[in-house]
Amino acid sequence: MKTLGRIGIVAVALGAGGLGLLRWAAARQLEGVSSGNFGACQMVNVGHDVPHGLLNLTVVLDHVSLHCNGARGGDWAGWSSLTYASSRVELGVRVWSPRAVSIRLHGLTASSGQAADKHEVLRVEGAPIDFRLACCTAETGLVRFQSPFVSLKPLGISMVDAQGQFLWNTRASQQASAGGLLVYARQMGVPALGQGFERVRAAFSVPGPFSVLHTVSWGATGLAGWPDVLVQRFSADWNGLEVGVSGHLNTGGEGAATGDFWLTLRQWKPFVEQLRQHGVLSAAQVEAMETTFDRLASREGMSQGALILPIMVRDSKMQVGTLPVTTLLPVLHAMMAVPAGGFH
Numbered sequence: 001m002k003t004l005g006r007i008g009i010v011a012v013a014l015g016a017g018g019l020g021l022l023r024w025a026a027a028r029q030l031e032g033v034s035s036g037n038f039g040a041c042q043m044v045n046v047g048h049d050v051p052h053g054l055l056n057l058t059v060v061l062d063h064v065s066l067h068c069n070g071a072r073g074g075d076w077a078g079w080s081s082l083t084y085a086s087s088r089v090e091l092g093v094r095v096w097s098p099r100a101v102s103i104r105l106h107g108l109t110a111s112s113g114q115a116a117d118k119h120e121v122l123r124v125e126g127a128p129i130d131f132r133l134a135c136c137t138a139e140t141g142l143v144r145f146q147s148p149f150v151s152l153k154p155l156g157i158s159m160v161d162a163q164g165q166f167l168w169n170t171r172a173s174q175q176a177s178a179g180g181l182l183v184y185a186r187q188m189g190v191p192a193l194g195q196g197f198e199r200v201r202a203a204f205s206v207p208g209p210f211s212v213l214h215t216v217s218w219g220a221t222g223l224a225g226w227p228d229v230l231v232q233r234f235s236a237d238w239n240g241l242e243v244g245v246s247g248h249l250n251t252g253g254e255g256a257a258t259g260d261f262w263l264t265l266r267q268w269k270p271f272v273e274q275l276r277q278h279g280v281l282s283a284a285q286v287e288a289m290e291t292t293f294d295r296l297a298s299r300e301g302m303s304q305g306a307l308i309l310p311i312m313v314r315d316s317k318m319q320v321g322t323l324p325v326t327t328l329l330p331v332l333h334a335m336m337a338v339p340a341g342g343f344h
Contacts, residue, residue, distance in 0.1 A: 041068040045089075061089040083111045083118070103131040123153040142167045159200075161186035172208030178227075180205040188236065197236035197243075205230045227251070231261065240274070242266035249313065259313040263320065266306045268293065 046063040066084040088106040108124040126149040133143055146163035164183040172178040181204045189196040206212065212227040234245040247261030265271075272289055275281040281289070293307050312319050 058092045101133045126150040158189040159185040170210040177205040178208040178210040200236040203232040241271040261311040263309045
């Protein structure tokens with residue numbers, strides 16, 4: 001019994017020592033993150049508390065400002081100067097996984113420029129946003145995020161029950177992605193489309209090398225340049241119509257965009273019938289549309305109930321099939337006039 005007791009005491013001591021060592025490593029990781037030096041970025045805050053907690057250590061930072069200056073060189077050289085600010089940031093790590101840092105932001109603003117020339121380019125409002133940094137370095141990283149509600153200004157986009165992940169790879173070649181974004185949302189509000197989308201799934205990526213992202217610059221009127229973007233997937237429900245988009249957009253960094261996409265519409269016949277019921281389309285227009293779509297679906301061998309249309313962007317002008325998108329605007333405007341919930 002004495003031997004077993006001694007073994008138990010030794011085991012407890014070793015366990016406590018191991019836990020203490022893990023907790024010390026986790027605390028050092030938190031102190032490093034909150035110290036404020038991240039290569040091309042420098043963080044300042046009004047004040048923060050010391051790491052506290054047993055298995056989950058937490059640090060709270062108040063009135064945080066993170067300034068990133070591409071002029072400092074490195075992989076991020078050439079980027080515009082950006083400043084991120086949040087009223088409150090909560091950092092946390094688990095003692096058994098100190099390299100994976102969790103971050104909760106209470107509001108976020110992003111501003112571009114220096115001093116008097118500084119202007120706000122993005123404001124995130126709503127519920128706190130939770131981030132999870134998994135194995136992140138200055139070169140590569142993956143960040144997961146989620147929030148019950150966020151509103152992005154001045155884009156005007158809002159999302160309910162949003163989650164997703166963002167990745168970057170400064171060592172990416174032309175055959176790899178320099179950046180990627182995956183987003184899921186139960187609802188997405190887009191002012192230009194009236195009722196918005198439901199059950200949104202979207203995946204975007206930017207082909208390497210990483211230097212192509214230097215074409216992105218923020219001006220007083222918004223985003224001044226885009227890199228090439230691959231829309232790997234965008235699917236959502238819009239007023240009962242199942243919508244899917246995939247394709248690529250090529251800007252060449254000059255703003256005169258070109259691109260090719262495929263627009264997939266599922267269950268489009270019930271949707272067209274609702275347009276007739278709400279007076280958006282006349283019976284003759286519905287008949288002509290159904291005849292045209294049926295002929296197209298039959299010719300292309302599409303599955304029943306699905307319609308696939310090419311979308312082309314040339315010199316920043318868009319057309320659906322052979323129709324300029326401007327010819328479809330009257331129908332879209334009429335649909336927006338239908339009260340929310342009118343489609344079912």
